Amino acid sequence: MVVARRRYTVYFLATFLALLKASLLLANGKAFAYPSIAKPLGTWINNNSDSNWDTEELTLKPILVNGDFVCGFHCKLEENNNCLFAISIFHFVSNSYTNLKMVWSANRNNHVGGGAKLLLSQQGDLTLQDVDSTLVWSTKTAGKFVSGLKLTDQGNLLLFDGNNEIIWQSFDHPTDCLVLGQSLVSGQKLKSNFSTTEWSEGLYSLLIDNRGLFVASVESDASLVYCLSPCSPLKSTTGQFYAEFTNTSLGDGLYPGLGVSFIQLGSDGHLRSFRWVESEWKEVYDLLEDQVRQCDYPLACGEYGICSASGCNCPEPDENETTHFKLINPDQPSLGCSPYVPISCKSHLLEINNVSSFTIFWLDNCYITDIESCKQACLKNCSCLEVDTFYNISVFLKVSSSTVRKRRQNVGVILGSTLRATFSVLLICTFLLLQIKEDPKDAxxxxxxxxxxxxxxxxxxxxxxxxxxxxxxxxxxxxxxxxxxxxxxxxxxxxxxxxxxxxxxxxxxxxxxxxxxxxxxxxxxxxxxxxxxxxxxxxxxYMCNGSLDQWIYCRDKLLVLGWQCRRKIILDIAKGLTYLHEGCKQKIVHLDIKPQNILLDENFNAMVSDFGLSKLVGREQSQIVTTMRGTPGYMAPEWLNSTITEKVDVYSFGIVVLEILCGRKNVDRSLPEEDAHLVRLFKRMTEDGELLDLVDKYNEEMQSHAAEVVEMMKVAACCLQVEYARRPSMSIVVNFLEGKMDDENKYNFSNPPAPVEVETLGHQTDTATLIPSVLSGPR
Missing domain, CATH: 3.30.200.20 (Phosphorylase Kinase; domain 1)
Known part of the structure; x- marks a missing residue:
């Protein structure tokens, strides 16, 4: 009886609150006078009416509204034939709808006009027809026993059956945005708009590939990748990878910031998150900013544009001081350049030296022979516009042989973009050259x-x-x-x-x-x-015990590693890195030390693997400049300046040591925010003298050797110093672990300072002295 009364009380309160909320919403005006559910045999016509929502950019005829989301016909002002059936997120402020932000659309590449119809048939198909009854879009759900159409309070438009099972949903067909609670699944793509004002599909796409990596590329050619980022997604029961957009992360590799409502792949290729601030949607975070430099974005400086630290400009004059290109608009250099004389088949190649990054690879197979052959092949092909040399040492850009005006220009030398026209002819170029290519075996x-x-x-x-x-x-x-x-x-x-x-x-x-x-x-x-x-x-x-991450993150008591085994694994990793740094003819910097790249044999001997990102360094070189590479969370702070030494491996080793000793990931989003970042937690525990609390709680042997484990943590602290010169070499680490330290090889492992937190790729932390690139904005 008591239970029944409690249930009745809860039900009454819930009903009262719901009615109160509805009354308040209705009081705010017509925004909430629309249903969130519609039944079959529904027809909605795109026409002008008093119920339309007018903004500074478009007119919206609402069909369904739920919470902060509305679906209906979106039409550009004064363009009655430029309409989409779409979903927008909004904030209703003082009877104003000026803050609509479109997050999904059905017909972005096939716009409809006034008089277009949306129909939910008795057979269960939702279709969009233009004014002449031409079928524009359909859910293709006819015959699937659809009972209704619903817009959820998360912004998901769905068709459901009599058992409330989902038959079709817009979340399975994303356009350029993800809203909070939505997941990006392998097999799905985000595709940018063509521009900030043009709704049709643009140049860029973002997906999760079958390896569980975020891949951002030029949509017309998926091989033109400008960002490849680990996202640590989950795997569904069907074996697909997916990354959920939550309050704190997209997957476990990209961080949109707190309080965001949606993420958008912009027409410039940037992936940005947005939240409502005061009276408008404001960008919170550029999710790829830590992994893609501005000059690495395709067309960062428009057609023929050169991107450098000083901004956008055109290619310099050739050796005869002949200027071939001019800025389209000197006041907006990012719009790119145009040739003084149209490029024709009677052309030559302009060499641009010291190029460190080049977005478009014209004929990827060129470097398997020699650059001269590639240059000659390009000059014979009217469609060819540029040639890239092996490892991006320089770029040859096709220019007209006609005499043009001469003018000196003081510009950068990093070619960060090229013609959109190139995208459509790359495959043709490849095909033609493969036809005249020598025998494949010879190549x-x-x-x-x-x-x-x-x-x-x-x-x-x-x-x-x-x-x-x-x-x-x-x-x-x-x-x-x-x-x-x-x-x-x-x-x-x-x-x-x-x-x-x-x-x-x-x-x-x-x-x-x-x-x-x-x-x-x-x-x-x-x-x-x-x-x-x-x-x-x-x-x-073959390493029968797989990679280290399968063991140190595991909560299965049958699979956990004991203290002595973990200590030996740490020593093994240190020995392997010592050999790479000091035992080879050329110094080898691995650049991607992480548990996934440490393999274990049948006796749990640890071996360093995966040298795909490694860099050979001459013995006489103290530092090298290279493009950013590695895995977010394991990358040393000096990567922000792209000038590195072998000490970047020492920093990554320090992170791995902490993970081994603590039995957890460097970044664990399942934990409270203050404990999610291991280095930040390690710093706090060091200062508070509570390092014992960090020892792996799921392993009794680790707990019984807690004092020794804490001593080993001091090795990690030494390796995690912000100034790379203060980190020990790997040979010194090995000597310490083997008890071979002597007076000539001193290093303070007994009382190292707590590691100062800095921002490395993918993770933001705090520090007393931040370098300028860290202070430039939110990461």
């Missing part, structure tokens, strides 16, 4: 000639036999999948299959050159490789 041999220190070479058919036609998948690496196989002598191997274009090919070259000629017990051995046309594979010794 392949030329390509392999660039690789030094190679091991056993396998034929592709051999690898199919070894892996039983690639049937036993072990996992997914940075640029492809990994399969288990068995050699003829019974040796177990792991075969990594790399993508044939772009980063995959460079990763292949880097790995073979780096580890094909070096041998160390704590480095994964390369057994051999395969390179046939676009087939690129690396064959490694």
């Amino acid at each position: 392949e041999e030329d390509y392999l000639g660039h690789i030094s220190g190679t091991s056993t070479r396998f034929a592709y058919e051999e690898l199919k036999d070894i892996t039983n036609n690639f049937s036993n998948k072990l996992g997914e690496g940075g640029f492809g999948c990994v399969f288990q196989g068995t050699l003829a002598d019974g040796t177990q191997v792991a075969v990594k299959c790399l993508d044939g274009f772009g980063p995959g090919k460079k990763s292949f070259i880097a790995e073979v050159e780096t580890i094909g000629s070096i041998h160390h017990f704590n480095l994964v051995g390369l057994v051999g490789f395969c390179a046939e046309k676009l087939q690129m594979h690396l064959v490694y010794k």
Whole structure:
């Protein structure tokens, strides 16, 4: 009886509050005089009426409204034939709808006009027809027993059946935005608008690939990737990766900021989050800012534009001081440049030196022969506009041979963009050159000639036999999948299959050159490789216990690692890095040390793997300048200046040591905000003298050796110093771990300062002395 009364009381209060809220909303005006659900046999016509919502940019005829979302016909002002059936998020302020922000549309590439109809048929199909009854868009759900159409308070438009099961939903068909609570699933794409004023699809897309990586690319050619970012997504029961947009993150790799309502892929390729501030939607965070420099965005400076730290400009004059290009608008240099004389087949190539990044690769296969052949091929092809040399040393841009005016221009030398016209002819260029190409086997041999220190070479058919036609998948690496196989002598191997274009090919070259000629017990051995046309594979010794992350984050008591095992793993990693930094003819900086790249054999010996991002450094070089690479959360602060030493590996090692000792991820969004970042928590616990609380709580042996574990944490603290010169070398770390420190090799491991928090890619923390690039804005 008491329970029944309580239930009745709760029900009464809930009903009263709902009615009160509805009354308040109705009092605010016509914004809330619309239903959120419609039944079949519904028809809505796009016409002018007193109930339309007029803003400074468009007229909206509402159909369904729920919370802060409205769906209906959106028409541009004075353009009655430029209308979309769409969903917008809004804030109703003083009878004003000036703050509508479109977050989904059905017909962005096929606009309708006045008199267009939206129909929900008795058969369950939702269709959009233009004024002449032409079918423009459909959910294709006829015959699926649809009971109604609903707009949820999260902004999801859905069709449901008699059991309230979802038949179709707009969340499965995103356009350029994600709203709070929505997930991006592998197989789906965000596609930008063409411009801030043009609603049709634009140049850029963002997706999650089958490796669980965010991939931002030029939509007309998915191989033109300008951002490849780990997102640590979840895997659904169907095996698909997905990244949920929550209050604090998109997946577990991109951070939109607090209080945001939606994320939008802009017409400039930037991925931005927005929240309501006072009376308008304001940008909170550029989610790719830490991973993509401004000059790395395609068309950052428009057609023919050159992007540099000083801004946008046109290519410099040639050796004869002939100027070929001019700014379209000197007051808006980001609009790009135009040639003084139209480019024709009678052209020559203008060389632009010292290029550090180039968005468009004209014919990716050019560098497998020689640059002169590529230049000549380009000059013979009227569609070709530019040639990129191997590793982006310089760019050759096609210009007219006609005499034009001469003028000196003081411009930068980083070519960050090129013609949109190039996008449509890249495949044609590739096809034509492949037709006149030499025998593929000869080209392949030329390509392999660039690789030094190679091991056993396998034929592709051999690898199919070894892996039983690639049937036993072990996992997914940075640029492809990994399969288990068995050699003829019974040796177990792991075969990594790399993508044939772009980063995959460079990763292949880097790995073979780096580890094909070096041998160390704590480095994964390369057994051999395969390179046939676009087939690129690396064959490694098989490590039966997989990667370290599968063990240190695990909560299964049967799989946890004890203190002595973890201590040895730390020493093994240190020895492997010492060999890379000091034991090779050329210093090797790994650049991607993380638990996923530490593999364990049957005896839990740890070996460093995945050299796809590594960098060879001459012994005489104290520092190198290179493009940013690595995994967010493990990258040293000096990456923000792109000038690095081998001490970036020491910093990453420090993060890994903390993860091993604490039994948790560097960033764990399931924890309260103040504890989510391990380095930030480590700093606080160090200052408060509470490091014992950080020792892995799920392992009894770790708890019983807590004092020793805390001493090991001091090694991590030394490795995490902001100033790289204050970090110990890996050989000093090894000596300390082995108890071999002497007076000539002193380093203060006994009482290191707490690591100062800085902002590294993907994570924002605080520090007393921040470098200018950190202070430039929210990350």
